[in-house]
Structure formats: C-alpha cells, structure tokens
Amino acid sequence: MRAIIEPPPEPGAPLAPLAQRLAWFFGLAFAAAAATAVVAYLLKALLR
Amino acid sequence: MHFDALLLSRLQFAFTIAFHIIFPSFTIGLASFLAVLEGLWLATRNEAFKVLYLFWVKIFAISFGMGVVTGVVMSYEIGTNWSVYATLVAPVIGPLLAFEVLAAFFLEASFLGVMLFGWKKVGPRLHFAATCLVALGTLISAFWIISANSWMQDPSGYVRMADGTLRATDWGQVIFSPTFPVRFGHMVLAAYLTTALVVGAASAWRLLKDHEEDESCLALKMAIGMFAIVAPLQLLVGDASGKEVLRVQPAKLAAIEAFWDTRRAEAFHVVAWPDEATETNRWEVAIPKLGSLITAGRVDAEIKGLKDFAPADRPPVAVVFWAFRVMVGLGLGMIGLGAWGAFRVWRGGLPDDRWLLRACVAMGPAGFISVVAGWTVAEVGRQPFVVYGVLRTAEAVSPVTTGEVSVSLIAFMAIYALIFGFGALYILRLMAAGPLAGAEAPVPAMPRPPGYALAAAPVEPEERS
DSSP states (O other), rough: OOOSSSOOOOOOOOOOOHHHHHHHHHHHHHHHHHHHHHHHHHHHHOOO | OOOOOOHHHHHHHHHHHHHHHHHHHHHHHHHHHHHHHHHHHHHHHOOOHHHHHHHHHHHHHHHHHHHHHHHHHHHHHOOOOOOHHHHHHHHHHHHHHHHHHHHIIIIIIIIHHHHHHOHEEEEEEEHHHHHHHHHHHHHHHHHHHHHHHHHHHHSSSSEOOOTOOEESOHHHHHTTTTTTHHHHHHHHHHHHHHHHHHHHHHHHHHHHTTTTTTHHHHHHHHHHHHHHHHHHHHHHHHHHHHHHHHHHHHHHHHHHTOOOOOESSSSSSEEEEEEEEEEEEEEEEEEEHHHHHHHHHSSEEOOOOOOGGGGEEEEEEHHHHHHHHHHHHHHHHHHHHHHHEEEEEEEEGGGOHHHHHHHHHHHTTHHHHHHHHHHHHHHTTTTTTEEEETTTHHHHSOOOOOHHHHHHHHHHHHHHHHHHHHHHHHHHHHHHTTTTSSOOOOOOBBBBOOOOOTTTTTTOGGGOO
C-alpha cells in the first residue's frame, strides 16, 4: 500500500526542475490552508 | 456552590481550553523536534533520523488537526458566552488573536501540507524549509497568544472610553506588556519539556519491548538531553515568572503560597489546607523564612497576605495553591529524571536500565499535567478579574441562561470526549507500535539453489529479480 505521508526521494534520484518544485511547494501550501479554512467554516456553521 | 450561567460559562471555557492547550503545548515542541530531526538527516544522512521523522510527523499531523478543531471552537465561545468581554476588549485583544490565527493558518497549516505530501515533489531542501516554517509558525502562534494573555494579566498601553470599551493607545505596550517576555519563555520551555517527555516515554516503551531498537535509543537520548537541560532552566524562568506575579498580582501570589497575613520572614508552605471561611490554613507543613526568600529573594522581605485584599478581590485559594504545587512537584520530578538519564547516557547502558525506562514511561503525561496546572494557576489566580484590575469576570459574561450554558457544556463534554478519546487512542497505538512499524522491513536472506557454485552464501536482497 502506498504511504499517505510521502517519504524523501531515494538517494541519487533526479529532482524535478526548480520551477516545478516551487509550484508544488506553493500549491500544496495553498491547498493545506484551504483545507483548514474549510474545517473552520464548517465548525462556524455548526455552532451558529 | 451555585451553578449559575457565570460559573457554568467559566467551567465551559476552562474545560475547552484545558483540552485545547494539550495539543499546542505538544505540537510547539514536536515541530521543532521534527525540524531538528530533518536537519540532522540532511547533514548526516543517518537513516535513523529519517525513520524517526516519518514516525513523529504522523503524530504531529493528528495532534495539529485536533489542536485546530479544539482551538477554533474557543474563538466562537468568546462570542457565545463572553460577548460583553468581546465587545469591551476586542479593540485591544482582537488584533492579537487575529495575528495568532494568521500565523497558525499561513505558516503551520499551509506548510504542513508540504511536510506531509511533498517530500518527493519539492525535494529535500524545500521540504526542510517547510518543516522549519511550520516550527516557526507554532512559535509565532504561541507569541501572540501569550501576548494577549499577558496583557490580560497586566494590562497597559490602553485607555477606557466613555462607553466602557478599551482602546489601545500604545501597541508596543499592549503586545510587549511587562510580564510578556518571561511568560513567553516559560510557555515555550514548557512545550519543549512536554514534547521531550512524550518522545522519551514512547521511546522508553519501545526499548522495554526491544532494547536493541536503535532508533528508539537515539530518540530517548535526544529527549533526555532536552529535559536534562530545559527542566532546570525552566525552574529559573518559572522563578522569574513568580517574581513578576509578586510585582503585578500580589493577591495571586498570596493565594499560590496560602499567605493570609502580611508579615516579614514568611514561611514556605510545602503543603497546606487553606480555608477561605476562617482565613487560615487548617493545617500546614511549613519551612520557616523560606517563603519570603523564594517569593521576594530576601529572607526578611515583607509579603502581602490575602487579608490585605477585600474578599471580593481574592482568587480561589485552594485551587491555585494546589495547582501550583502539582506543577512545581512534577517540574522537580523532570529535573530528577533529566539528571538520572544524563548520568545513564554518560555511563552507558541506557537501553538496559529498565527502572529508568519505566520512570520515563511514567513521566510521559507529566508535561501535559504541568501545563494544565500552570494555566490553572495563571487563570484561576487572576480571578475575580478577566482583565486584571479592569474588568471583572462577572461583568464579562453574555446574557445567557443557565439552561443554555448547561446544554452547550454537556454537548462540548460529549463531543470532546469522543474526539479526544479516538485521537488519543490512535496516537497511543502509533507510539506503542514504534518508529519501525511503518518502515520497510528488512528482507530476509534466502538460501542459494543446490548445485550453485556459491551455494553456502545467501542471496542478497538486491540480487533478486
């Protein structure tokens, strides 16, 4: 089964170009912040 | 004791905040621990650091999620149960809490996504940057919460308007109120200690099962190193915090030490049974003159007793007195455990000292208990004020009925018991399984087929198709 939490790349494995890695970096960050915001707004709706 | 809307609202806030503080006090330390593990893995490429990172990051993610859920509820609770407080104090406190949420959202929550799902996608260095940003986010989050709370303990840099609302006149004084630096240091060290004790307990548990598990031995050494250094340091910072309490909240200090009369060369009450009705200690075990020395730094110092304050301005004494002793007692236990562990690391044989391992397991929850006890001292000791000397708790409560608060309190208790029960159970199961449970098991060597020239040599895993 594929691990949910991603392990580091194998030693010597080629890295993607920096632009692509930065796109993942900020894309994942934005998605995670959005997921937390959804939880917060759901709780807010529940408590109203 | 009359259970009116005020008392029930206080109980509800105390209940929710006591549950909530468990998670940030763990994740603040754990985020820094993860950053250290990843940094050490990058620097040394020692696989044990990677295995430990991948193990503890799972526990961090669950704890962080539970911290968010229990924390978000509290901000709504201020609106539902403490709306008068919110109306009067929001112009000062609101921005501080908003900055806390921004820090928590934009650093912790955002980059947690990269930490969990992005190692291969962003590469090792950007991933390490994400881990450090999350660790920084937890510290910034703590900064704003302690800033807001320190202002409530010792308000400055504000003015009261004609309609009763408070407005900031000097944001520097609001954010950096006089007690803030030492209280922030006290909280961050408490968080680091809490995490070290949990890491130590989980690692010791694994070593009791398998004393050759190198990863757990390494984690236990790191934990012991942390509480051997931080626990004595915390004693000094805690003492400085106590001196600040004497200066700004003498009634709280008198309750902490169960001092009823103002006198010089006051004794230190090791244990006592304070009785508010008779304004005495029913019984006590005391060390002469030590009370003045500990609280004021001089044996002959005069310390104000509770009788110098009107009964309406005194905090509940027994709760504050005993909560303080629980905190300090466990803190001394941590210092002892640190010294014992450091001695064993120095002399060798750490994984085989089963009594030390058992002590580490037993002290696992001590950080959480100390943090809750410490916050009990801080918050119950501030009573009967919500903003010390400015706004009484009784004046800050919402116009809600006893029935309404009872229903919401019971609902909170049921939901929190469910969330906390499942969350804690899952985390404990992960910890009990240990860091190698999710790692790839080493493939056992297979015998060579008969007739092969090197039949006696086993096939190495890499040679298999």
